[in-house]
């Protein structure tokens with residue numbers, strides 16, 4: 001069981017990569033050079049007009065579908081640390097905001 | 099890699115599995131819809147980390163697997179024409195049609211090309227003005243925006259030799275079908291994170307209410323999946339049934355509105371036949387009248403080709419979560435990825451292929467028949 005190696009080339013899976021540079025074209029062909037752990041691919045950014053260099057984007061079949069929200073990413077990992085640090089958090093069954 | 103490795107930590111996974119075990123007081127059955135999640139669950143052994151009270155069922159979320167035999171046979175008929183260049187995702191090439199697959203068409207001299215992105219097909223059409231270029235558009239809501247963009251651009255660029263065989267399917271109608279089936283065992287759903295990245299998750303809220311099931315938007319890494327399961331279990335134990343987002347770093351409630359706008363321009367909702375499942379109302383995408391000229395089925399005048407599945411293949415039951423791959427007598431014996439009987443053995447997201455790759459020597463479940 002290998003927990004670290006990624007990349008299965010699964011058709012439906014989308015993967016996060018970092019935008020290294022952006023070539024501005026028309027609205028529909030704004031293209032970014034996106035690094036996936038060092039390997040670079042051209043990615044169409046038409047669906048993420050808010051994306052900038054340095055952002056991570058979720059990429060599927062050549063298109064970025066969403067910009068990774070770094071605050072939410074931190075929050076998810078923080079939630080797990082809270083579970084680790086004591087049972088009080090894990091017994092919390094109150095509804096939480098979406 | 100950033101935003102991948104953080105979610106593959108063994109310690110975090112153990113912490114979440116322990117939290118799930120602390121919460122569980124009764125047996126619960128949870129279905130992951132997406133084949134990408136099935137793949138990760140089997141690959142990382144996530145199901146074996148869970149307390150025995152939790153049963154994970156694998157859902158119909160592999161677009162390669164559910165593409166109807168009729169459409170595969172049409173793809174093969176089109177790809178066999180001498181005046182056609184047929185463009186497809188690589189996963190589709192080995193999917194068995196009634197008599198052959200696209201790979202054998204290619205081996206016999208057919209011009210079948212593998213796409214990385216639907217936009218590549220446009221380039222092929224531009225480079226080969228004297229050929230008819232046909233793209234096999236397969237996938238869920240995750241892939242549909244890319245197809246929509248290629249179709250939209252083809253019209254904008256005035257390409258007259260570009261056609262699309264549309265096989266796109268939609269997730270929520272499939273969830274409703276599973277939940278509404280007599281004898282349904284599914285009590286909670288992990289919704290596919292990347293489908294929701296496009297569509298958002300408000301369309302799951304009526305489903306959660308109507309069928310009283312928790313639906314948790316979930317990512318694809320081990321920690322994401324365990325977190326999705328934990329959120330389901332907390333809801334189930336508390337008797338709640340709402341939609342939650344456990345993949346907030348990639349998914350917003352409204353999804354990607356730009357992608358949705360383009361999809362609505364290019365596609366409308368049609369009934370669709372799901373391989374192994376049957377026809378599901380309003381579960382597919384077809385081209386709107388403005389783009390109907392590019393409809394390959396219409397252009398090539400193909401009528402429905404009816405054909406039967408190999409009778410021993412139980413992939414339909416597997417796609418509906420009623421059986422697991424090792425319960426199929428052909429699994430790993432007569433049926434292997436080299437000689438697949440059903441589509442679920444072909445795609446990397448197919449449950450049979452995932453079990454074959456990671457589970458051949460350790461079938462799970464009491465009385466499960468191991469492969470030879």
Ligand code: SF4
Pocket residue numbers: 410411412413416423426427428429430433434438439440441442443450
């Ligand atoms: S193992 Fe092969 S024959 Fe059995 S259900 Fe899966 S695809 Fe069909």
